[in-house]
Amino acid sequence: MLTGTKVGLRxxxxxxxxxxxxxxxxxxxxxxxxxxxxxxxxTPGSPDSRLVVDDKEEGHVPFSVVELDGGTLVGTATxxxxxxxxRSAHIGLGLRPACRGKGYGxxxxxxxxxxGFVVRGLHRLQIETLADNxxxxxSAERNGFVCEGVLRSSAWVMGEFLxxxxxxxxxxxxKPDRSPDR
Numbered sequence: 001m002l003t004g005t006k007v008g009l010r011x012x013x014x015x016x017x018x019x020x021x022x023x024x025x026x027x028x029x030x031x032x033x034x035x036x037x038x039x040x041x042x043t044p045g046s047p048d049s050r051l052v053v054d055d056k057e058e059g060h061v062p063f064s065v066v067e068l069d070g071g072t073l074v075g076t077a078t079x080x081x082x083x084x085x086x087r088s089a090h091i092g093l094g095l096r097p098a099c100r101g102k103g104y105g106x107x108x109x110x111x112x113x114x115x116g117f118v119v120r121g122l123h124r125l126q127i128e129t130l131a132d133n134x135x136x137x138x139s140a141e142r143n144g145f146v147c148e149g150v151l152r153s154s155a156w157v158m159g160e161f162l163x164x165x166x167x168x169x170x171x172x173x174x175k176p177d178r179s180p181d182r
Contacts, residue, residue: 001066002063002111002114002115002119003068003111004068004107004108004110004111004114005068005107005110006067006068006069006102006103006104006107007065007066007067007068007074007104007107007108007111008065008066008067008068008111009063009064009065009077009108009111009112009115010063010064010066011063011064012062012063012064012076013064016064016073019073019096020064020073020075020076020094020096021042023096023097024075024076024094024096025042027097029158030097032157032158033130033133033157033158034092034094036155058082058084059080059081059082059083060078060079060080060081060082061078061079061080061082061115062076062077062078063076063077063078064076064077065077065093065095065104065108067104072099073096074095074096074099074104074108075093075094075095075096075099075104075108076093076094077091077092077093077108077111077112078091078092078093079091079112079115079116079120080092082120082122086123086124087121087122087123087124088122088123088124088125088126089116089120089122089124089125089126090125090126090127090128091109091112091113091116091125091126091127092127093105093108093109093112093136095108100135101135105135105136105138105139106138106139106142106143108139109127109139109140109142109143109145110143112125113125113143113144113169113174113176114176117171117174117176118176122171123170123171124168124169124170124171125145125168125169126166126167126168126169127140127145127166127167127168128151128164128165128166128167129164129165129167130155130157130162130163130164130165131150131162131163131164131165132162137165137167140167140169141167143169143174144169144173144174144175145167145168145169146167146168146169146173147165147166147167148166148167148168149165149166150163150164150165150166151163151164151165151166
């Protein structure tokens, strides 16, 4: 398990899936804001490609996020679109509703940076998020990510086009000792 100050990133367990599915993906509005594809219902009991881990997929590394104090499942974290030639990847996360607003997002981003830069030897990490996702923007900025641009009206979400913000962090600009409480 990879650890931060508040959370740990570990392999996805089978018993995580029903909780994550119910709290993150069955919520149409929040799922629509988090996914780049339209929400659709998944038949109960069927495998959900967003949550079931394919250990052979090299370009996508999903984690379950747990509290260090007690082991409660907090959400998901992912390093995706890993490009070994250009040494870059994207990061993303989703927190259960009861776990939002507690500083976990900032810690998850910090641990994903450690994984990407130290464990995987990447040079660049990138985040794309909706312009009104203040929590993700703050978590990224607290970890040293800088805004590289705004993709105007690039995301179709629940009947309207929304702006997306592109943030990037290079390994030489990363400060591994950065405190999540900053």
